[in-house]
Amino acid sequence: IGVMLTTGIFGVAAFYLLNLSWLESSLLGAAVASTDAAAVFFLLRAGEIHLRERVRSTLEVESGTNDPIAIFLTITLVEIIAAHANPEANVLVTNLAIGFVVNMGLGAVIGVLGGLAIVRLVERLNLDHGLLPIFVLTLSLMVFAAAGAVGGSGFLAVYLAGLVAGNSDIRAVTILKRFQDGMSWLAQIIMFLILGLFATPSQFPAIMVPAIMLGLFLIFVARPLAVWLCLIPFRLPRPEVAFVSWVGLRGAVSILLAITPLLGGLANGRLIFNVAFIIVLVSLVVQGWTVGPLARRLGLIVPARLGPLDKVELELPGSAHHELLAYRVAPGSPVARGERIPRWARPSLVLRDGRSMRFQDMGRLAAGDQVYIFVPDRYPRLLDKLFASRAVVDPEDADFFGAFPVDPARSAAELEAAYSPGLSEAEQKLTVAALVTERLGGHAEYADRVMIGPIELIVRDVDDKGRITGLGLSFEPTAPVARVPVFLSAGEIADRVAAFIRNWHKPAQKQASESEPNEQAAPEPVVQKATTES
Incomplete structure (x- = not known):
């Protein structure tokens, strides 16, 4: 819904600023409607910014689910424009709605089934760990192709397949995560390289002013309005809604979608690409450096629950449902202060000053010791609390x-x-x-x-x-929360409407209460006069 709202709102501005047709304006809006999750979370990691979990989860869900919708809208509009079709508005909306349901529905079904199949095949086939990441990548491409072959969204299918497989008890998960992390960086490098190959800077001055105006319109109007309308039903505080509205950075996905009109042979394909290019640059320049300061200003940064942690995960062969973890004891950590290791964790080896010894012969662990521990696969996170150093912010702060x-x-x-x-x-x-x-x-x-x-x-x-x-x-708000005058939630809107109705009724009630004694006092002289005359 947010992608469609952004596309529509932005399309209106593009129609008047660039003199494009309504379909071409909507196409440009669809190309820049999707956010770049990699850019957002890279900035958060680089700045060591720990957001509130609800805000972080909202950004992750949005960034993961809006790409398939933006891709569907872009490809559909390119096909309509390339066919020189000029459908009526109701016909266009109906066809888009039907196509969207079919595309997303088939993609979701194939993605979930593909994720389950990936988990089953990885467990059944005894492949070498060096081949396993390549095998999983091949299966992912097959899921993408299968969804596209039946008319579904391959991007949504791959996303859901990864979601299912990543949250399952899959073998060699550490190796797979490292490989996929490297592949994601390689893919982003290739996408920005493609951007540079397609860009023609000599054509930018002619469209620089309207493109910058559209970029600012997207940042300050289109996305905030779309995010607010989508989050009205939820009881999110206004600072959180404001932050989600602001960090919608545009990046690699917008670049690839803007190339689609060029590949489709549209007459204004080059114009759409150049405008999208400038909008991406405006988004990165204006929004990129403000993510950290804005999060602090709105009071959305929380202290880390754990301090620095030196940890290595070693995958055990087969399906032992255990992991071998290597921890370096951090100064000030609970185990360095004498905290006992739980019974369900089995320390097997300790390295100290270049010597290896049994845990039973070591006595109390000291800072700098390296401990190898066998632990059930569902408990590793609990051990992190014992071996991490004290958090930067004390829990009693x-x-x-x-x-x-x-x-x-x-x-x-x-x-x-x-x-x-x-x-x-x-x-x-x-x-x-x-x-x-x-x-x-x-x-x-x-x-x-x-x-x-x-x-x-x-x-x-x-x-x-x-x-x-x-x-x-x-007794007083201590977080540096800035008052945001917009982005009211549904509950706040209802409270304000109720308060307005109460205040509106108060003058009428007050006037009625003041006039009521006068009306009751008026007959008294008449009664007294009648008594006197009698």
Whole structure:
């Protein structure tokens, strides 16, 4: 929906600024409607920016799902324009809707089935680890081709296949991730190389001004409006909606989609490509360097739960359902301070000062020791907490986690009695943890914040099932949250409408209450006069 809204809003501006037809304007909008997930998360990693989990998940889902829709719209519009068709608006919308459902539906089905097939084949075939990444890549290309052969979206199919396989218990997952990470970088390098080969800078001055205006329109109007309309039903705070609206960087996907009109032989194909090229540059220049400062300004950066961690994962042959992990004990980590290793983890070897010894003969672990541990494949993340150094921000830091802790199991009615935050009767029957979870839309994450009247509740910790296990309370908002005057959610809109209706009725009620005593007092003299005369 967001891609279609962006395409439509941007297409209107392109129609008036570039004198293109409506179909060509929509084609340009579809080409630049998709965001570049790689650019966004590269900037976050490079700046060591830890976003709130809900914001990060929103960006990941959006970046992964909008590419197939943008590709479908672009290819469909190129085919319509190349065929010199001029369909009526209702016919065009109907055909696009039917084609979209068929394309995405077939792509989704083949993608899920392909992901399950990849997992099954990797487990059944005893291939060498050096051949396994190539084999998985070949299967992915087959999934893409199969979806395209039956009229489905190959891009959506490959994305879902990777999603299914990546979240399954697949063999040699570490090797596969390293290979795919390298391949993704290679693919991006090739895409930008293709961009340079197709670009003709001598043609840019003629369209520079309208292209820059369109780029700014996309950044400040089209995408924010589309994101806000899509996120209205969700109870996302305005700073989070504003950040998602701003970080829609354009990159490699927009470049490839802008090449499609050239390959389709459209008359204005070169113009569309040049404009898209400049829009991508404007997006990277204007938005790229502001991702970190804006996240800090809106209070969306949370402290890392773990400090630096030196860890190596070694894959065991067969299906042992165990992993061999190599940790270097970090200074200040729990094990360096004497914390015991759980019984389900089996330390087998310790390296200290170039010597290898049994764990039982080492005594207390010291900083710099390298420990090899066998652990069940579902527990490695738990060991990270023992071997990582102390986080940069202490869990008791009042700036991030409140002045003092609050028991999540206490009744919310106690908050109402102590601080009068204005809870409803239904909310007072909940626990504090349930109240915070409800205010967050049913899902709480580490460092989430909820303003309730004069107090602010902060999630200090959650367990593996997403249940709140620690809360903090602050009397004043300590996060550097900027007030965003737009991007109201559905709940905020409803509250403002209700407040407007109440304020609108108050003058009428006040006027009625003032006139009522006068109306009642008017007959009294008549009664007295009648009594006197009698």
